[in-house]
Structures are given as structure tokens and as C-alpha cells.
Amino acid sequence: MIRDIYQTVMEFVRTFGAFQLFFLRLVINSPYVLTRRFPLVVQQIFNAGALSLVIIMVCGLFVGGVLGLQGYNNLAKFNAEDSVGTFAAFSLIKELGPVITALLFAGRAGTALASEIGLMKATDQLAAMEMMATDPLRRVIVPRFLGGSISMPFLVAIFSVVGMFGAHVIGVSLLGVDSGAFWQQLRTALEIGDIYEGIIKSVVFGLVASVIAVWEGYNAIPTAEGVGRATTRTVVITAMAVLILDFIITALAM
Amino acid sequence: MSDRSDNVIEIRDLWYSRGPLPIFTGLNIDIPRGKVTAIMGPSGTGKTTLLRLITRQIRPHKGTIRIDGIDIAELNQRELYRFRRRFGMLFQNGALLTDYSVFENVAFPLREHTKLPNRLIRHIVLTKLHAVGLRGAADMMPTQLSGGMARRVALARAIVMDPEILIYDEPFVGLDPISMGVIVRLVRKMNDALGISSILVSHDVQEVSTVSDQSFLLSNGKVAASGSPDELSNTSSELVRQFMHGMADGPVAFHFSAPNYAEQLLGRDAE
Numbered sequence: 001m002i003r004d005i006y007q008t009v010m011e012f013v014r015t016f017g018a019f020q021l022f023f024l025r026l027v028i029n030s031p032y033v034l035t036r037r038f039p040l041v042v043q044q045i046f047n048a049g050a051l052s053l054v055i056i057m058v059c060g061l062f063v064g065g066v067l068g069l070q071g072y073n074n075l076a077k078f079n080a081e082d083s084v085g086t087f088a089a090f091s092l093i094k095e096l097g098p099v100i101t102a103l104l105f106a107g108r109a110g111t112a113l114a115s116e117i118g119l120m121k122a123t124d125q126l127a128a129m130e131m132m133a134t135d136p137l138r139r140v141i142v143p144r145f146l147g148g149s150i151s152m153p154f155l156v157a158i159f160s161v162v163g164m165f166g167a168h169v170i171g172v173s174l175l176g177v178d179s180g181a182f183w184q185q186l187r188t189a190l191e192i193g194d195i196y197e198g199i200i201k202s203v204v205f206g207l208v209a210s211v212i213a214v215w216e217g218y219n220a221i222p223t224a225e226g227v228g229r230a231t232t233r234t235v236v237i238t239a240m241a242v243l244i245l246d247f248i249i250t251a252l253a254m
Numbered sequence: 255m256s257d258r259s260d261n262v263i264e265i266r267d268l269w270y271s272r273g274p275l276p277i278f279t280g281l282n283i284d285i286p287r288g289k290v291t292a293i294m295g296p297s298g299t300g301k302t303t304l305l306r307l308i309t310r311q312i313r314p315h316k317g318t319i320r321i322d323g324i325d326i327a328e329l330n331q332r333e334l335y336r337f338r339r340r341f342g343m344l345f346q347n348g349a350l351l352t353d354y355s356v357f358e359n360v361a362f363p364l365r366e367h368t369k370l371p372n373r374l375i376r377h378i379v380l381t382k383l384h385a386v387g388l389r390g391a392a393d394m395m396p397t398q399l400s401g402g403m404a405r406r407v408a409l410a411r412a413i414v415m416d417p418e419i420l421i422y423d424e425p426f427v428g429l430d431p432i433s434m435g436v437i438v439r440l441v442r443k444m445n446d447a448l449g450i451s452s453i454l455v456s457h458d459v460q461e462v463s464t465v466s467d468q469s470f471l472l473s474n475g476k477v478a479a480s481g482s483p484d485e486l487s488n489t490s491s492e493l494v495r496q497f498m499h500g501m502a503d504g505p506v507a508f509h510f511s512a513p514n515y516a517e518q519l520l521g522r523d524a525e
Contacts, residue, residue, distance in 0.1 A: 124345045124349035127349065128343070128350075134367075
């Protein structure tokens, strides 16, 4: 029993160490890829970012709508329904924008990255590249990692903007909050530090979601089952990491 | 290079194990220059592992592999990649890059390693595709190809950088007789026309016999027999005869090692 626990802990430490080394290799190789192989990164920004746009926007709209409804109903109890804009903005910019975008990103782009890389490994494409004297880390992995990391902050921004639009539609157009009050209260309450917090979260979550996806794909057992498992693990681990990191960053920002 | 002996690859006292399972226990092989050399053996004898060792995708636990006199264990990453340009490798399933068309797959090494103008790349790629008879498939995607065609495209890609050593990993597996004949012909043609050394890993005795100059039969981590196809098929060794003639039982037992049959059926487990 104790030996089992010991082995599990050791296994975790070993994997986590390897993961950190992997992350370091990605970072070390990033300048080369950014300067010499930039078209590859652009293609991955398209794959991870542009192709996630639709679900990000649709979800952002509805999350904003829910914030408008909930905010209005609950704030109205205190005659503070004019603050619904502030309520929605704080929720979106500091929490829901980065977190929900990261979770959607893991589901849409992360799984695609992990399964794509896993399949390339299973069908010997990565080994073939190595035999053609091309480093798959630079050719395949780093561009995907960068594409995901660069896309995320933009997706978060778009999510928040569309969310605000949703909250505005519900709060102002439907429930009759005064549009001037909606925006004016927001301008007084929101500080630049709040936006920084959102930006920091979006950058961190982008890095984390991307590195977990490429790590899982790169280390997938090269079989159909292994690739499937890597895809599932990508979503689960990213979700856990994002929520834990969200708590840590929020606590530090207080 | 430094050593232009008759052997392009020399393997000495090679040891390798996967977990507790020993794969090679003191393997010695000389692969002659300019010939087609076949490495044969029952499934699980480590034929593909040997190819991975020769190309240093994995490292041996003991022993040396010299290619043109150079010990490949001593190469650093950059030297290794430069070294690998002298190899062409055909993977079991072709390993074509699924995102790219046939043309771009063959052009891939050229685009990665040279700054040739597009016109010249087009010229080279079409020439290589023509050599494997698939110039007409240049614009197709890998998913549209049959198994045999995919392997021929992979062969075109393997020779696009004019390698000195061409390695085939199980090139005949899962092909219909016509595709098989095509690949057999191509192996011979590439070897003779390009003056390269070919290494062929396979357990298809018939095909190998028609194409190879020399064969090594692996068993139990060592070379069990070697020689020309004729020498091997006329050997007195039980194991070689079992393998060459495809007999179900012999030195390689039909039964995987198991506890005593009667005891297992009648023993406590059965109650």
C-alpha cells in the first residue's frame, strides 16, 4: 500500500519533471520557429484560433446573456439593476472570459492538436521526418504550441466583447436598463488592473492549454487507443490546470 | 569518407533489450556496399528495432554500429541530422504526411534542406515520381492512394535527396501480388540504377529470395544464418529450414511457453 503510494508519487514527479523539460525545449526552440518558420505558425494560428472563432462567439453571446438575466434579477432586489453592465464586465473580463474560453479551447483546438500529433506519431510521420533530417519538434510541435498560445488571448478578448454585447442586448434592449447607466457605471468601476488580470490569465491559460495538448499528443501511445486516451486526457488535465491556476492567479492579484 | 571498405555498415557485439526482454545479444552483421541485403527473421526478432538502431532513432545498450567507418553513437544532434541525409527510409506503411499532396510529400526534403527554385524542385519531384510510375498521381492526397501506391510515393520521397543507403522496413506486407511485383522490381532497379546500398527487412521469403544478394536470418538475438538465397534454402540448419519453408513447428515452437497442459486442465485452477 505504502509502496503503491510511493510509486505513484514518484511516477508523478518523474512525469512532471519531463513535462517541464519539454516545456523548456518548446520555449528554447520558439525564437527559431518565430523568425525562420513563421508561415508554419500562421497556419496554426488559423487552425487553433480562426477555426475556434464560431464556438467562442456563440458561447460568449449566451454567457453574456445569462449574466444579463442573472445580474438584472438579483441586482433588482437591491434596486441596483443599473449595475448589470458592471456586473457582466467584471465577471467576463476577470473570470468567465479567460476560464470558459480556455475550456472551450481545450475542447475544440486542444483535442484537435493532441489527436493530430498522436496520429502523426502512430503513423510514423514524426519518425519519417526525423529520418528526413527534419526535427519534428521544430517542424510540427513548436508551431502548434505557438499557434495556440498566440490565439488564446485574442479569443478571450473576442469572447468578452461578444459577452458584453449579449449582456447589453438582454439588460438594455430587453429588460430596459438605461444604456447610459449601463456604460457609465462600468467606466467608473472598472480599473486598468482588472483588465491586466484578465490579460495575464488569458496568456497563462493559452500557454498551459497549448503545451498540455502538444505534450499529450507527442507522448501518446502510438495506437488508436493511445491517441483516444491522449485526447481525453488533454481536456481533463487542461480543465483541472486552468481552474487551479485561476484560483492561484486570482489570489495573487488580490 | 574515412573508410571505403567493402562494407557500408558494420555492427559489432550489439546488445539491446526492451524492458526485461533481450532483443539482441551480441549481434554481428556486415552489410556490403552496393548490394541488396535482406534481414529476415520470425516476427518479434527485432528486425525493425535493428533498423531503428542503424538509423539511431534508438541507441544500443552495448556494442558499436559503424557506417562508413563512423561510429554513429558519437554523433551529436546536428551531425546526426546531417548524417541522416545520406539515408533514405521507407516505412512499413509509407508514413506519408497526410496534410500534404503526393507532390509536396516528395518535395518535402528538398524544401526543408535546399533553397532550390520551385521550377527545379518541380523537375526533380516529377522525375522521381516518374521513376516509381506515379507521375500522374502528383496532385492526389495520401488518403486517396492504395497501400501499394502510398509505398511507391514514399519510395520516391526516400530517393529524392539521392541517398547512399536505402532502407526498406517490411516493404511487402499487405500488398496484392501485382503491387508486390512492382515493389520487388523497384527495389532492384533503385539499387542498380542509383548505385546505392539497400537494406531490406522482411519475412516474405519468396520476394526476398528474388531480390536480395545476401540475407541474414535473425533468431534469439543473433544471426542464425547468412548467405545468398540459394545457400539459405539448401541449408542443413533446422531453424533456417523451418523459416524458409514456413513450417508450423520446429525449433521455433508452435506453443508459446505455458505451464504443463494436463496440470493446468486438471489442477486447482479448474475447480
